[in-house]
Amino acid sequence: MEKINEDDEGFDKIKIFSSDDDKLKILGELLSTKSSRDIIKLLIGKKMYINEIAKKLELKVSLVIHHLQKMEAIGLLEITNKKIARKGEMHRFFKIPSGMLIFPNESEEIKKNGFLKKIFREGIKFAAVGFVGISSWLISANNKIEENIVDREWSQNSGSNEYLFLIPIIIIGCSLFLIWFSKKYK
Template identity: 30%
Template sequence: MDDKDDDKEIMDKIHIYSTDDEKLKFLGQMLHSDTSRKILQLLIQNEMTANEISDSSGLSLSLVIHHVNKMMQSGIVTISKTTINSRKQPMKYYTSKSGIVILPKKASAKAKQSKSFSNSLKNIMKFASIGVAGVVSWLITKPSELETPGGWQSGEELPESSFDELPVLSFDDYHLSIIISLSVVGIGLLVQFLLNRYKRKRIMP
């Protein structure tokens, strides 16, 4: 894949809004809706038909279509392809942008054509994925949550005698989970550095 195709792929994953874009109104409505956010999470991972979204989310087909149309109005969801099913009817597949950027009107027009802006987004997405890997590894390796005595409900005062029942977690438990998480991030950064260095050597005569 050459640089132009790479840049196009990055820009296809991001939707750039200007501050006076009418689509921001639909975006606000979408982000405010639990149903829209649920559908959005599915479409970020895979391209899906309305029927597939309905089956995966447990939402009715009519509700899915309503919210998908709203998300298309906001520009965050698009039709990725259309195929013909066994009944000779068109079947639309939907996909979602991975991120959004809101810029002033003049800046948004330039950003869509800017090579440096595309490169910046590319680097942000790379390092963001490394950061996500670190967070996930910490969530996996972190010590279990403290268990409160049975019968205690959130918002109630915990009796003093109950503190004796709480388990004690050692410093080493947290220390190990942090080391593992930082190691994941460090390895990711090292791999990224080596890849960039390798690419520069290939470009040099």
């Protein structure tokens, strides 16, 4: 059984299942039984040991162990050893990370680099383009407002004010086209 460091919390805790993965069948079996679903609901974001789970859900300890073993087989559980102060003994605590994702199939890039890294890489490009577009719009809007304060005639003859929002849209559109074009012809 894999032991997880309690301080090691983060995005790498999201369990990702591919439709090509054999573990998806076991997950389906787990989700098809009420007792498994109840255990999963109970353990999402909480650490509990076997006797606590059995008592809380009014299940037999052997049934809880059976379902936990299936969850462990597919990597759905985090298991930690923790000492209980009043009893002074070590207990295995079980927890299910709050994130789970099922996607159609696993590409080589996702296997090599990881799914979340791919999402972050793509998202950072879009965020940068959006930041530049919004910044340029805010700067141009601020300049127009300052000109308006200095020169009152601008507001009377203002027809260009409606086109102010086009600057960031053009920048974002061109950037997204370039990202798409570079991916398509890579």
